[in-house]
Amino acid sequence: MVENMSSSATRRIVIENVRPEIDGGRFPIKRVKGECVTVSADVFADGHAEIFVLLLFKRQEDREWQKVRMKSLGNDLWESKFRVEENVNYCYTVQGFIHDFDTWRKGLQKKVKSRQDVDVDLMIGVQILEAALPRVMPQHKSELKKWIALLRNSRKKEDALEAAFDSDLLYMLETYLDPRRSTVYEKELIVLVEDPRASFSSWYEFFPRSWGKKPGQHGTFKDCQQILPAIKDMGFNVIYLPPIHPIGQTKRKGKNNAVVCRKGDPGSPWAIGSKEGGHKSIHPQLGDFADFQDFVACANKLGLEVAIDLAFQCSPDHPYVKAHPKWFKWRPDGVVQYAENPPKKYEDILPLNFETDDRQNLWQELKSIVFFWIEKGVSIFRVDNPHTKPFVFWDWLIAEVKKAHPQTIFLAEAFTRPKVMYRLAKGGFTQSYTYFTWRHTKSELMEYLTELTQTEVGEFFRPNFWPNTPDILVPHLQEGGRPAFIMRVVLASMLSANFGIYGPVFELCLSKSVSDKEEYIDSEKYEIKAWDWDRPGNIKSVITTLNMIRRENPSLQQTRKIRFLDINNDQLLCFYKATEDYSNIILVAVNLNPFCTESGWLRVPIDELGLDYERPYIAHDLLNEEKYVWQGDGAYIELDPQRSMAHVIRLDHQST
């Protein structure tokens, strides 16, 4: 009560419903350098006083807030935005002031209009200005005193009124509102600002061991240097390698996931660890550390970054098993507990026991693995099954790594329930695999993209769209042939600023699956393959064009500013993406039916895009370099799978 009646009795402003705010401020929102944060809040006071609302923001390390005025959107909702300029954490909050001067000014205006006597009101204005005087900085005091003199001058009432309504006076007062009669929102909310690579990337996943000099021969890092220029030419900028560590022998899986392997079978790279070492070693057949670092250097020279796989699990031969038996669960029969999802057993893989009494050492060791590879030039980690390890482990690990290396990127490979995926992203994962892989129909795609981009999810979850992975060959790719592969890579690369493919099976449109399963037959996970990369029918040129379009059009380098468009055909998906200022607009139309020609009338949102109903504009298809002249809000779209699965159209404002 004492508290109420002294300090906070003058806190008449209420600030509620500040957005964005993730789980009551428990988790930060995410941005990359240069992006904007739009903040809104419900702000109001009792009674009829005018209020003045500021958005406060700063780099977390700074002491002083920067301030920007919030705009009333009606119904007590206020909004403004700020830009994050550096790769450091920012914070933001909201402050609302009672604005006596403006309340008085607006009342005065009404009284003048209804010809009431305002002598006393002018004196009240003088009182308000005099109360502000002690708060005014020395260099402004004399100016304020001049205003006071003008208002006080009752002989020249016209001058006094002119002064009262002068906007310079209003602006001056707004710089010096009484902080004792303001409320600051109780939380300082955090923005995790990351490197722009976090929000725009094109990934290419491949198995180095399949690129030996001769078919069947184990590929090396040296061999792989040869294919980097071609990957670069396709326009990718991240190459992601499945685990490059020694592979266990015990319970090694054979071809097609056979429980018993045959002599010469190379095993799954995810069964990490043998007598040759564990997570800090390189599989000898790939080369040594010098070879790896040469490979990284070669990639970097081409503008490619190398991402490796962080799979925190062990083969039964991993050195940890003997050195740190406490890091595993042991069964009563003296066998280490292997991974299982009853009735399935994965005996070549032992999970780590994150709850072990020795977790202090286990967690530190796992952290040291990340630091080890960062020193070897890796700054991007694709994390295998993070949802089978405690969330608090990742919260801690990622925070520790980012403290020392803020540019590090972690991609969560968690194909699991939505809330689990979102919790991992809140805890610090930079990017996340998504359900895009299984979202195929128009309504599925629209609904999912709306959830990812138009809700709070977009504040903390950065999607990375993959049409395929070594584990997943979905039915629509199995059945749809080359047009389906084109359709899916157009969708992935145009819908999401982060996307990736597992090649070369993807660009070769290979689609043979284990029967009745969403899995590749003769999977590269269990054998060394040899690829005819230039096989007829490959879609390398389409991918090359898509990546070029992405590089040249900033509207495609972000995921959230997207709008789906009306078109009267359920097999045609249309949307546009735009930069904040609409200086770059890309309109995409995709045929979701790989078997038939589909056509329809698209409604172009002329007004929203700043186009003119009366003037023709150029629709420039960047996929085939054709140009159409459109006018008005209707456009006819026809896509024949044998010729083209999509339009990727840049809308040029200039008239013909």
Added chain:
Amino acid sequence: MVENMSSSATRRIVIENVRPEIDGGRFPIKRVKGECVTVSADVFADGHAEIFVLLLFKRQEDREWQKVRMKSLGNDLWESKFRVEENVNYCYTVQGFIHDFDTWRKGLQKKVKSRQDVDVDLMIGVQILEAALPRVMPQHKSELKKWIALLRNSRKKEDALEAAFDSDLLYMLETYLDPRRSTVYEKELIVLVEDPRASFSSWYEFFPRSWGKKPGQHGTFKDCQQILPAIKDMGFNVIYLPPIHPIGQTKRKGKNNAVVCRKGDPGSPWAIGSKEGGHKSIHPQLGDFADFQDFVACANKLGLEVAIDLAFQCSPDHPYVKAHPKWFKWRPDGVVQYAENPPKKYEDILPLNFETDDRQNLWQELKSIVFFWIEKGVSIFRVDNPHTKPFVFWDWLIAEVKKAHPQTIFLAEAFTRPKVMYRLAKGGFTQSYTYFTWRHTKSELMEYLTELTQTEVGEFFRPNFWPNTPDILVPHLQEGGRPAFIMRVVLASMLSANFGIYGPVFELCLSKSVSDKEEYIDSEKYEIKAWDWDRPGNIKSVITTLNMIRRENPSLQQTRKIRFLDINNDQLLCFYKATEDYSNIILVAVNLNPFCTESGWLRVPIDELGLDYERPYIAHDLLNEEKYVWQGDGAYIELDPQRSMAHVIRLDHQST
């Protein structure tokens, strides 16, 4: 990090999105004694472990939690409920456990099904039970040991398996899950439990001074005792009196709000205070304290409670003005600042300055007014314009009063912006005036009721529906005549468990307004009226029936369990209300058009109501005592304003 790696490393469970939770737990939810609180939360763990989730609740003063198991609704959402049995604050939270035993049990089931060897698994089960042993209460230890022996008995594997799958064992283990491997939600959320009167009441507002012995003679409390039986007979249980304090002379308003009053004009009761006293005094023409207390006693004897008006403002003649000049704002010309909303002036009313330096004394004095009237037998306060006083003042005042007198009810008369109205309710107001008064069309009513009852608003905001007030005579009452008055009182009393009317103008269907305004002409606020209460055309009997129906049907004694029904006519509004167990179901159909007969086909939600498609059921109209035999999900509704504006139907499950 240390924190992470020691205590919370084993906290694998995440608890998010606990509902209800108002503003992150800053404000309590509200219930009355006997009501249920349904709690839901997103609860999940990493990996594939089964989890076990408890809803914890207790009276706030208790140390021990009561526990009830939450049910999985899929997609990681869990739900359960508890009942608040006493008129004290309760709190609730959620606890999730890793459920090793159930995880093991389910895995074992699958392995048995696929005929795998389970010897080792049974030993793992023994380990899990042995780990639980130290947590088990002494009286259960021997039982658990028996289970362990059964599981261990590998010679009789069938017995061991039977034991493993015995649900008694599962239930026992669930009582003793490991709290170290559980997570308790970080907040304890509060339920403000109030007296049932808070959620079900029928208010009748009248001006005592209009009930003098002869027309024009100032009525007294003694006179008013005479009309109490008739109010009681209409079925009301709260009588609300506009301010009963001495009325100021200075700037007193005349008839129809005239700026200058004529001799004998009684003034507005809201201009409180004269030389005869202020908020702790009674207007001498009404009687003295003995008369007031007699009146209250007489009302109470009839089962009526007396609500008075809490209007924290003063006439210029209020004793506070001289005794406490610091409690007001003073203009530079030495005049106390009167209320104004430029260009309008309300010179007969002075607002109090809640921000005065002397606020300690002001606030205490205002609090003492409430305690003063509580001592005189008043426990219900209708608060005038609370939104023009600081929210923190009400937060404090209501908490202070409720501490000493938990049954006190405060009704907020805040006709202002929605967020302001909601903030007052969050801060402690028991009930609130609403926009119902202006919601007239089918879509307006459905939208508003949905907001009030089906969203978070329903957790803290208790609506009180008024078709009219001394300040408000809406156009649809001005125009629609008697049928409109019936329609509006049916809506108010059936849609909301709390409702009220300002009489007798309402039941007399008086509808003369100031031209082009929503105000009564010759308003009772400024003059003494004389009423012919039995005037032909009055709707007292309809109101009497409605209040009787409300008393007899518990589904109408709550506001939130309501569902609107499909009917193919935009002038017919249909809904039903039900008790939790559907033992009482009232279906209401209202004609919103007071001028014409309207008809349509209603879709009765047979399944939801537990009715049988094949068997006829009785639709018993409680308004006119007619009974219809309905069958199936279609019912024809026809309402002729000259005969009946509404059906209020009790659905009886028994077949004919």
